[in-house]
Amino acid sequence: MAWIKRNLFFAIAGAASLVLMGLAGYYAYSKWALNNQNFDSLNADYEELKRLNSAAIHPGNDKIDNIKIAQDQQKELKDFISKTRAYCQSISPIPNLPKISDSDFSTALTRTIDRMQKDATNNSVTLPADYAFSFQAEKNKVGFNGSGLAPLSVQLGEVKTICGILFQAKINSLDNIRRERVSPDDNGGPQTDYLNEKSVTNELAVLTPYELTFKCFSSELAAVLSGLASSPNGTIVKTINVKSAPPSAVGMVPGAVAAGGDNGAAAAAAAAAQAQAEAAAAQRAMASRYGLAGAGRYGPGGGGGRYGTGGQNLGGYQYVPLGERPTAPPPPTYAPQAAASAAPRGALPIILDEKQLEVTINLVLVKVLPAK
DSSP, rough: OOOHHTTTTHHHHHHHHHHHHHHHHHHHHHHHHHHHHHHHHHHHHHHHHHHHHHSSSOOOOOOOOHHHHHHHHHHHHHHHHHGGGGGGGGOOOOOSSOOOOHHHHHHHHHHHHHHHHHHHHHHTOOOOTTTTTTTTTHHOOOOOOOHHHHHHHHHHHHHHHHHHHHHTTTTEEEEEEEEESSSSGGSSOGGGGEEOOOOESSSSEEEEEEEEEEEOOEEEHHHHHHHTOOOOOOEEEEEEEEEEEOOGOOOOOOOOOOOOOOOSSSHHHHHHHHHHHHHHHHHHHHHHHHHHTTTOSOOOOOOSSSSSOOOEEETTTTTOTTTTOOOOOOOOOOOOOOOOOOOOOOOOOOOOOOOOOEEEEEEEEEEEEEOO
């Protein structure tokens, strides 16, 4: 008892530790038993699944009609497919003709490219020089391979629809559009216009890949994704890669000075620096005249004053021997101050300094096959 009294806190802590260890052991044992029970239940479910997979298909009995259940499920699937057709409307080919000739496609291609270039200009979207929207191989041709005219007209309509979404979102610049090769004429085009992926056809639809590369800010990117999501043409974004645009591609920000550029900001900054230097010179002259920098007018002073208070003085006046003239002290020197960079006059303050983005989107157009 005497030991317990001397080590009361130690004894209490030891007893609490034993109780907690017992509770922990009980909890571990109970969970171990539960884990074994769940494991046995999972094995039983696997055995039941194997038995059902190996069993012969049975139409049912008086309580369960498997044939009726299968028919109902098939009807639900057909209803779902019919509803999704409203969100996967086909895009009209350009030109939309039963039989397309070389002259028809050549005229339609020239007009469509010109129309898209004008739409980009009207929406302040920058394009590469003489850009053909991935149809560079066919742009200057007048004769085409007959087997490729139909798929090329389909792709031309799809590219025009996709570009319309980008232009409506008012992106900063469209760098590139890539599509799959669908015609022998595509073999002579630049590699940057084409993808290695191919369209995939299943029992319900055709999935056609495209890749878009453009530059914009976050608000325009949100508008692009919103436009693709609300499109009635079954557009699915597979991947999206966003990174900061290269400095050479970033547009001028109001109030910013480009390296080597001359937009008036450099002249305004130089004028502000010169005005600050002139103000500093005037301040030094005034300090030298009135002794505001620790020197009197007629001699160095210890604490300032117009006539100085340092050296030999009488009632605040400096003593100068007869026949000598006082000499003015040298002007005080100041450490050079760096000219503060000033924004040009009239420039608006920058509230949000957002960096331009370079975005690459891989998307798929879902084209539902006609109902059988």
